[in-house]
């Protein structure tokens with residue numbers, strides 16, 4: 398048993414391959430099968446004449462699971478290319494009643510913030526709300542139960558949209574924010590847990606890392622290193638079907654079939670459902686949402702409002718989810734004479750608009766909220782179709798059931814199952830590789 402095939406050359410598939418190579422004591426024959434002509438999946442950086450736009454993720458957090466990502470960066474020899482968010486990016490904004498408000502980044506600014514002051518009592522009262530041992534509940538129900546509808550609408554809704562692109566009324570608390578559930582059960586209160594763990598403000602606390610030449614450096618460096626170690630990456634090779642035999646698996650591509658002892662699927666759930674129809678019903682229950690990233694660059698600095706960006710609560714009834722001020726966050730990426738922004742637009746709007754209309758919509762929003770009226774130097778629209786899987790109520794049980802129904806030589810990885818962030822994907826790749834190496 399020394400053959401492993403990994404389906405999908407996104408960060409999940411590549412990192413699983415990396416840790417398998419790193420941990421295995423004996424030679425493994427590893428292949429990665431990727432349908433496109435490039436690796437990285439949603440991690441993609443557009444670069445032209447020194448202009449840099451991130452089409453997918455802007456960065457990763459260096460704390461928590463991010464420590465593993467930093468270790469990987471070191472393993473790949475990319476430390477010198479790593480950059481940290483500028484201190485200016487600590488300042489974040491929230492759109493409230495049509496105006497941008499700065500989000501407090503400490504207790505003092507919380508107490509003095511006109512927007513947040515009315516909620517202080519509710520925040521502190523939460524310590525007295527009794528625990529309820531509910532198996533799973535939506536993020537919205539949890540925050541209504543322990544805090545208030547107002548806090549849900551003002552703080553949690555934009556945070557959830559910003560991270561998951563989803564609806565707190567549908568998403569599962571224990572899958573999306575497992576720590577908060579733990580704080581309630583183990584420390585008796587979310588606020589106590591946040592205080593004790595110094596995580597009071599998730600919107601401003603953690604910094605962000607990227608690479609001077611953009612996030613795509615990570616999967617590119619990883620794939621080059623893997624190829625150097627003898628891992629075979631099949632490009633332009635969409636998997637058509639998967640056939641599980643007693644002790645082996647056969648992967649059918651359009652022009653050949655490959656046999657393996659161990660199969661890891663790091664495909665999005667819908668792609669896997671097509672290749673593996675016997676699990677299609679369960680896999681298709683995992684919904685995912687579409688977002689568009691409209692990147693815009695202007696000559697020079699066009700506004701006094703500086704920081705990380707702003708989020709937009711749903712009740713503002715705007716067409717956008719939020720805006721990041723990319724050149725404020727990572728000024729060392731790309732040309733210094735340009736200011737860069739990304740306007741995130743949700744799936745509903747994307748469905749009914751053409752690309753040019755999405756650009757128009759983004760420009761209108763930058764005018765309305767940041768006062769930028771200048772003609773842009775460059776724009777780019779990236780539509781990430783069904784890119785963000787939704788961990789809806791019951792997601793954990795659904796995953797357990799999918800895992801239990803897979804043949805013993807068939808493993809899952811990827812953002813469809815084990816967390817959305819790059820850190821989650823890499824962390825799970827490491828855990829999975831450890832498990833497989835033990836079995837072999």
Ligand SMILES: Cc1cc2nc3c(=O)[nH]c(=O)nc-3n(C[C@H](O)[C@H](O)[C@H](O)COP(=O)(O)OP(=O)(O)OC[C@H]3O[C@@H](n4cnc5c(N)ncnc54)[C@H](O)[C@@H]3O)c2cc1C
Pocket residue numbers: 404405406407408409410430431432433436437438439440452453454455456457458634635636637663664665668672688690781784785810811812813816817818819820822
């Ligand atoms: C717009 C956007 C912004 C984001 N921002 C952040 C951020 O700032 N920070 C952060 O941590 N995370 C962010 N994320 C999330 C993160 O980028 C993704 O969750 C992560 O990159 C997913 O990696 P993956 O390998 O699991 O999946 P994918 O990237 O989806 O990779 C799956 C791979 O499988 C391939 N494939 C699909 N079907 C087949 C087939 N039939 N045969 C062979 N190959 C196939 C695909 O081509 C792809 O390469 C963002 C995501 C998006 C879309």
